[in-house]
Amino acid sequence: MLFPTLTFGLFFLALFALAWVVRTPNEWRKIILLVASWIFYGAWDWRFVTLLIASGVLNWFTAREIDRTADPRRRRVLLTGGVVANLTILGVFKYYGFFFDQVSEGLRLLGWARDLPVIQVILPVGVSFFTFQGMSYLIDVSRGRLKPASLLNVTLLMSFFAHLIAGPIVRGADLIPQFERGPQLSREAAALGVLMIIWGLFKKAVLASELATGLVDPVFFDPSAHSAIDLIAATYGYAVQIYADFSAYSDMAIGLAALLGYRFPRNFDQPYRSISLQEFWRRWHISLSSWLRDYLYIPLGGSRGGFWATCRNVMITMVLGGLWHGAAWKFATWGALHGTVLCIERIWTRFKPAFLPTAPKIIGLVVTFHIVCLAWIFFRADSFATAIGFIRGFGRWDDSALAFTPMTLGLIVFGLALHASPPRLIEGVAARVARLPALAFGLSAGALILFIDALRPEGVQAFIYYQF
Amino acid sequence: MTDSPIPAPDDPDDPIARARALRWTSTVIATATLFLFVFNATALKNWAASLTPSDLTVAAGNLAASWQAMTAQVGLTAPRTVVHDAWANGRALTFPQTSGRTGADEPPPQ
Numbered sequence A: 001m002l003f004p005t006l007t008f009g010l011f012f013l014a015l016f017a018l019a020w021v022v023r024t025p026n027e028w029r030k031i032i033l034l035v036a037s038w039i040f041y042g043a044w045d046w047r048f049v050t051l052l053i054a055s056g057v058l059n060w061f062t063a064r065e066i067d068r069t070a071d072p073r074r075r076r077v078l079l080t081g082g083v084v085a086n087l088t089i090l091g092v093f094k095y096y097g098f099f100f101d102q103v104s105e106g107l108r109l110l111g112w113a114r115d116l117p118v119i120q121v122i123l124p125v126g127v128s129f130f131t132f133q134g135m136s137y138l139i140d141v142s143r144g145r146l147k148p149a150s151l152l153n154v155t156l157l158m159s160f161f162a163h164l165i166a167g168p169i170v171r172g173a174d175l176i177p178q179f180e181r182g183p184q185l186s187r188e189a190a191a192l193g194v195l196m197i198i199w200g201l202f203k204k205a206v207l208a209s210e211l212a213t214g215l216v217d218p219v220f221f222d223p224s225a226h227s228a229i230d231l232i233a234a235t236y237g238y239a240v241q242i243y244a245d246f247s248a249y250s251d252m253a254i255g256l257a258a259l260l261g262y263r264f265p266r267n268f269d270q271p272y273r274s275i276s277l278q279e280f281w282r283r284w285h286i287s288l289s290s291w292l293r294d295y296l297y298i299p300l301g302g303s304r305g306g307f308w309a310t311c312r313n314v315m316i317t318m319v320l321g322g323l324w325h326g327a328a329w330k331f332a333t334w335g336a337l338h339g340t341v342l343c344i345e346r347i348w349t350r351f352k353p354a355f356l357p358t359a360p361k362i363i364g365l366v367v368t369f370h371i372v373c374l375a376w377i378f379f380r381a382d383s384f385a386t387a388i389g390f391i392r393g394f395g396r397w398d399d400s401a402l403a404f405t406p407m408t409l410g411l412i413v414f415g416l417a418l419h420a421s422p423p424r425l426i427e428g429v430a431a432r433v434a435r436l437p438a439l440a441f442g443l444s445a446g447a448l449i450l451f452i453d454a455l456r457p458e459g460v461q462a463f464i465y466y467q468f
Numbered sequence B: 001m002t003d004s005p006i007p008a009p010d011d012p013d014d015p016i017a018r019a020r021a022l023r024w025t026s027t028v029i030a031t032a033t034l035f036l037f038v039f040n041a042t043a044l045k046n047w048a049a050s051l052t053p054s055d056l057t058v059a060a061g062n063l064a065a066s067w068q069a070m071t072a073q074v075g076l077t078a079p080r081t082v083v084h085d086a087w088a089n090g091r092a093l094t095f096p097q098t099s100g101r102t103g104a105d106e107p108p109p110q
Helices: A007-020 A026-042 A047-068 A074-109 A127-142 A151-159 A172-181 A187-221 A228-259 A279-285 A286-300 A306-326 A331-350 A361-381 A384-395 A407-418 A426-432 A438-455 B015-039 B040-050 B055-073 B078-092
Strands: none
Touching: A007 A172, A007 B015, A026 A074, A026 A151, A026 A172, A047 A074, A047 A127, A047 A151, A074 A127, A074 A306, A074 B078, A127 A151, A127 A172, A127 A286, A127 A306, A151 A172, A151 A286, A187 A228, A187 A407, A187 A426, A187 A438, A228 A361, A228 A384, A228 A407, A279 A286, A279 A331, A279 A361, A286 A306, A306 A331, A331 A361, A361 A384, A361 B015, A438 B015, A438 B078, B015 B040, B040 B055, B040 B078
């Protein structure tokens, strides 16, 4: 059940009505949201609803036991056990195939070719997101930042349909107090929620889908059949597509939760206006980058162990962050590229000769954007070898027919121009819209959705981050 | 609370403000839904046609098709059609090229 479909629209209308009719007692409302979330998740594969429930129960029970014991050693054992159990779920479903392939390849290289038993493991959608949420809940409870919550609150935290499939990774410390307090709705929040859903719909159904079908997918499918113009356009196109696609999901998730009375954290903040990679990671997939900072980088030692140890910790964090996206070397390469440039930035800041002037911000912006684009090639290509072939094609200036069209050019320019718009523009618009009569805003919202629906290509592609 | 774009209500415990907000939000959603039901019957018809065939979905598909035909007859589907066709024309535009050859047409290397 994808967000930008009529099936989901009808599902949400029914849920909105039911959730507000049964808003007291709060416990009943949460049960309705929980069951609805399981129906939403079960629309992909009912079998994995049990995995979701089991994961919720595991984290609820472990956190409760951690809180009950005062013995630091037992607390540590419980926490380690809980984290290992979460990582096992992730490992079995997401990394088994990758690990198996590496072992087979290693044996083949050693001349010990064997027919290893093949087990096909289906990847449950959103597994990376809900296991990370579960782990952060456990760690927060063990650190005393969060009181252990009821089974209902923990399972709803992990299953809530709005963020279940592709984030944002909402932490227990943010959402559980809201579940306990009950939903809160204001005209400003609702206006922003509706606008974010419409804006997300536009970014996904028009911007991302059009770029994907019209340029990016055909060029990345066979880079050797395209000239440098197409390859360069597809690189910029993918940068816009992945931003539009992923931020659209986050926007819609935030908007849907707002209409149900809950506040999700911001996940994107005009990432391509960053003047350094460090800034990029404060603006891109903020809930993941802050998760990696708090639960991986800082426990590794963060910046406490000296300059080179900091660089090492950055590299480990970024490579593992890359592998979080998928079990493939191309994702590790993507993470390593980001890690390397983050380290170079640190080295430059520390060792830059004093006589050199500070570069203008525009240079930083252009350089950062192109490093990000280069790394996206590895992220998008089918394999590491395809990515290398793609980059080699930048020197192929022939006159082969272009996949690049005036429309895709316009969409790329528009997607990048969004990053030059005033920060928090949509929030400002929502504050004004909230003063409109409901009928006027309803008609405008309907007209905007009609306009978007008229533009969108046939069918709906899954969100890029569904596979993670 | 981590930074959220959604503003917190000024007075979360005021039941009157909450009820007004809910009424306003419900009216917005109901109006938009009704607007789309009237002006976007084509999407409804396409969606119904894409459902797995069963007695219920076939009946729903027939109803949606009748509704679409009715709204088309009085011109309510025209705005969507005009925008859709204009966008399709824009999609068909290409840059002028020096050669009509495609990469796939190229002769194999000797």
